Amino acid sequence: MKGKPLASIVSAGLSKFGKMEGLYGRELFAQAAKEAYERCPNLDPKKDIQALFIGHMGESYEHQGHTGATAADWAGLTPIAALRTEAACASSGVALRVGIMAILSGMYDVVMVGGVEKMTHRTTPEVTEFLAMASDFPFEQWHGITFPGLYALMATAHMHMYGTTEEQLAHISVKNHYNGSLNPKAHMQKVVTLEKALSSRVIAWPLKLYDCSLITDGASCLILTRPELAKKYTDMPVHIIGTGHACDTIGIYERESYTTLKAAKLAAKQAYEMAGVSPKDIDVAEVHDCFTIAEIIAYEDLGFCEEGMGGRLAESGETRLDGRLPVNTSGGLKAKGHPVGATGTAQAYEIYLQLTDQADKRQVKDAAIGLSHNVGGSGATATVHIYRRE
Amino acid sequence: MKGKPLASIVSAGLSKFGKMEGLYGRELFAQAAKEAYERCPNLDPKKDIQALFIGHMGESYEHQGHTGATAADWAGLTPIAALRTEAACASSGVALRVGIMAILSGMYDVVMVGGVEKMTHRTTPEVTEFLAMASDFPFEQWHGITFPGLYALMATAHMHMYGTTEEQLAHISVKNHYNGSLNPKAHMQKVVTLEKALSSRVIAWPLKLYDCSLITDGASCLILTRPELAKKYTDMPVHIIGTGHACDTIGIYERESYTTLKAAKLAAKQAYEMAGVSPKDIDVAEVHDCFTIAEIIAYEDLGFCEEGMGGRLAESGETRLDGRLPVNTSGGLKAKGHPVGATGTAQAYEIYLQLTDQADKRQVKDAAIGLSHNVGGSGATATVHIYRRE
Numbered sequence: 019m020k021g022k023p024l025a026s027i028v029s030a031g032l033s034k035f036g037k038m039e040g041l042y043g044r045e046l047f048a049q050a051a052k053e054a055y056e057r058c059p060n061l062d063p064k065k066d067i068q069a070l071f072i073g074h075m076g077e078s079y080e081h082q083g084h085t086g087a088t089a090a091d092w093a094g095l096t097p098i099a100a101l102r103t104e105a106a107c108a109s110s111g112v113a114l115r116v117g118i119m120a121i122l123s124g125m126y127d128v129v130m131v132g133g134v135e136k137m138t139h140r141t142t143p144e145v146t147e148f149l150a151m152a153s154d155f156p157f158e159q160w161h162g163i164t165f166p167g168l169y170a171l172m173a174t175a176h177m178h179m180y181g182t183t184e185e186q187l188a189h190i191s192v193k194n195h196y197n198g199s200l201n202p203k204a205h206m207q208k209v210v211t212l213e214k215a216l217s218s219r220v221i222a223w224p225l226k227l228y229d230c231s232l233i234t235d236g237a238s239c240l241i242l243t244r245p246e247l248a249k250k251y252t253d254m255p256v257h258i259i260g261t262g263h264a265c266d267t268i269g270i271y272e273r274e275s276y277t278t279l280k281a282a283k284l285a286a287k288q289a290y291e292m293a294g295v296s297p298k299d300i301d302v303a304e305v306h307d308c309f310t311i312a313e314i315i316a317y318e319d320l321g322f323c324e325e326g327m328g329g330r331l332a333e334s335g336e337t338r339l340d341g342r343l344p345v346n347t348s349g350g351l352k353a354k355g356h357p358v359g360a361t362g363t364a365q366a367y368e369i370y371l372q373l374t375d376q377a378d379k380r381q382v383k384d385a386a387i388g389l390s391h392n393v394g395g396s397g398a399t400a401t402v403h404i405y406r407r408e
Numbered sequence: 409m410k411g412k413p414l415a416s417i418v419s420a421g422l423s424k425f426g427k428m429e430g431l432y433g434r435e436l437f438a439q440a441a442k443e444a445y446e447r448c449p450n451l452d453p454k455k456d457i458q459a460l461f462i463g464h465m466g467e468s469y470e471h472q473g474h475t476g477a478t479a480a481d482w483a484g485l486t487p488i489a490a491l492r493t494e495a496a497c498a499s500s501g502v503a504l505r506v507g508i509m510a511i512l513s514g515m516y517d518v519v520m521v522g523g524v525e526k527m528t529h530r531t532t533p534e535v536t537e538f539l540a541m542a543s544d545f546p547f548e549q550w551h552g553i554t555f556p557g558l559y560a561l562m563a564t565a566h567m568h569m570y571g572t573t574e575e576q577l578a579h580i581s582v583k584n585h586y587n588g589s590l591n592p593k594a595h596m597q598k599v600v601t602l603e604k605a606l607s608s609r610v611i612a613w614p615l616k617l618y619d620c621s622l623i624t625d626g627a628s629c630l631i632l633t634r635p636e637l638a639k640k641y642t643d644m645p646v647h648i649i650g651t652g653h654a655c656d657t658i659g660i661y662e663r664e665s666y667t668t669l670k671a672a673k674l675a676a677k678q679a680y681e682m683a684g685v686s687p688k689d690i691d692v693a694e695v696h697d698c699f700t701i702a703e704i705i706a707y708e709d710l711g712f713c714e715e716g717m718g719g720r721l722a723e724s725g726e727t728r729l730d731g732r733l734p735v736n737t738s739g740g741l742k743a744k745g746h747p748v749g750a751t752g753t754a755q756a757y758e759i760y761l762q763l764t765d766q767a768d769k770r771q772v773k774d775a776a777i778g779l780s781h782n783v784g785g786s787g788a789t790a791t792v793h794i795y796r797r798e
Binding site: 085102118153 | 432459464465466467468470471472473474475476477478480481486487488489490491492493494495496502505506508509510512513514515540541542543544545546549653654655656657658670671674784785788789
């Protein structure tokens, strides 16, 4: 068996994703925690869980910071050590990374990691403004560019360099919406045709409405323990065997390339080396499809195909649920939704389900090794994690 | 020698604290990093530093989140792993804690921890609103209470229960302003008399202007390594021998007591036990004096005196620079200033100076063991760290 476990996931929870009117983010986190507790009857949360690391991107949405203490309280865990991590849309990818370090440090036996964001009660211009804080204030925000615009720059560069097409982008959307239609917790649970995706209104050319992820409310969590303690809590742990985390300049204008995310490539390299696996060993992956072009670039950065071939991989069908390497079986950020702070650990939640045969209609048969890829901003932060079945 | 080192500080840096017009927070952090680099010529930052954990409380001040990647870039460290931690005013206290775990995890040999906040370009109502996000939105902010009001509740309760007086509160202010007058990096470097403090205008009775900490710009950082590697970088490392971190409800209304911070008591207990020391062993301490009453409560929570006796300890002079246990030799949040995200590691910076005989006019002779105490919000988060001289 490949890969020495760094930490083991013994349970996981996910709130319903969508427009969750009348609930605070903390209440969504309590939903996620409750599922994780119910899934793991051998665990006594109040007694066993010793720390909480929670990703949360923006205090502006709910005029509420201090997310660590608040979420710990609503999950019934006060007075344990709790803190918030932030790295834009990779806020809970880095929370997971901190959780792994916390376990490896020997300071804790059992920790919870997770993420939360409540967004839909805000207007679209407000959300656009709050999300923009993940880009550079003096050199990007100030000049009026927003995230669809930044990713559109990447898309046009990719089209120019590699001949990537609007149809190839739309294939990502169609695939992820199909997967979302099988996920009862997804924000959007309906299939989308290629024609519909291609004829949707332009947001920032070539990105159309169906190339963009959703503004969503949601929360997610995982319970981690030392591998040697995992069997105390469950017969079906999932082992984290690789973790990678790297950064790049916050401003896209300073990067060496617009068509690849250096931080993601570095994080993937670290994770693969640590896990002792290569891209061809991955059976199922959740990647950061904030825009369809981001999933195409992820294919390349993660080594699922050669540089420039991401568009062709998308249209080949190989990353569909019935393909050789299913990607974003949950529906991804595109269809499951993208409550930004919750996304990193929501990706890990899906991999946990897949590697414990709990993914129901979207189960990938015999999936043994999974990967999650979480990106912050236009790529200034990336984390990659690799998991294996018990 | 007491206390097995968890991690060792091999260098530290602090920007000038004050009203730093025309600079972004990232530039203040670069100042702090530059000092840390210059102080440690044996370290090659780009080659040696492998991760950055940075406390930052509010993205609203500069309309800028994603602080990890940005600060790493301005400190010349891209593409290392970087992330922001947030726990209100304990944002960099928890960053330090994450840094210690990162070292103990074996994942990194050398990491930087720090904090940053740029506040003074905002109006006082704006700062008041942004700080309020550290309190509870539905049950505190919504009803109009702000931080001076929350701490005033604690002060009046303390006065009622223990006979603490306005004069005792003012003694904290006079002491910390005196210490600040000896610190060339402090925001306010002038002495204040008891009369002046007592006659200053009321902010939220019994707290007057001179009972409140300052709205300040600043940044701080530490470079940590594994204890066995410390001598490679410096002849004068400072060893971290204890760390504690606990939380409480975000809302003060749910607490068992208004006159003690349970999270701080728990964090102190953890840190003392880990370090194998007791309060009487502490030679110098930096405590979280966001308001004068907070320093009095800290004396009690940290075991520097019996519960209820903090006011008397303040007026006794024992915590002055020439007393038996000097507290807030830097000037504290009161006079050095309180750039919220930077405060936790700025406290550690002062202890580092004291335990390496670099504190100049405010040097505590033969200080061997130091402590820092960092509080978030009205006490929903607290961290305590204990340090010893090489």
